[in-house]
Amino acid sequence: MTNAQCIYGRRPAPGEPGLAPDCRPSWREDLGPVWLDRVVPPRSFQVYRDHEIPARRVVGHDGDDVPCFQAYDYRRLDVRSDDDEEYYLAVAYSESLSAWRLHDGRWLVYRRVEPLGEEDAATCVLSIDDRMPR
Secondary structure (H helix, E strand, O other): OOOOOOOOOEOOOOOOOOOOOOOEOOOOOOOOOOOHHHEOOOOEEEEEEEOOOOEEEEEEEOOOOOEEEEEEEEEEEEEEEOOOOOEEEEEEEEEEEEEEEEOOOOEEEEEEEEOOOOOOOOEEEEEEEOOOOO
16 A cells, blocks of 8 residues: 555554554654654554545544544535536635644644635644643
8 A cells, every 4th residue: 555545644664663554644744853752652543534524533542542643634625617517626625633742741733724715825823732632
């Protein structure tokens, strides 16, 4: 399985500890290198998918089965037409969140919202919260 086929992340390297042989979410993707040693790394994952809308939620657990990573993404698709004859689906709104539990118990949260209109710009916020985001 290649990364293109693995929609929830990357395939683990051979011999990587504590991983199932299937696809593993890319929990480091939005995490800057300065934070890497400050977060609890996940050892296992649960992936929840919505079958009615393009959305997913991933929860990573540490060695004690306590949540230490969470990510979700959601896209709203609208039906559009350029000529009122042919119609297609286009992303009208996109929202994603990645959160990591820090060693001190707080959560580092990266949230990105893209209202994909003609003049709308993405909003990205990095914050620290006392609780795991819901």
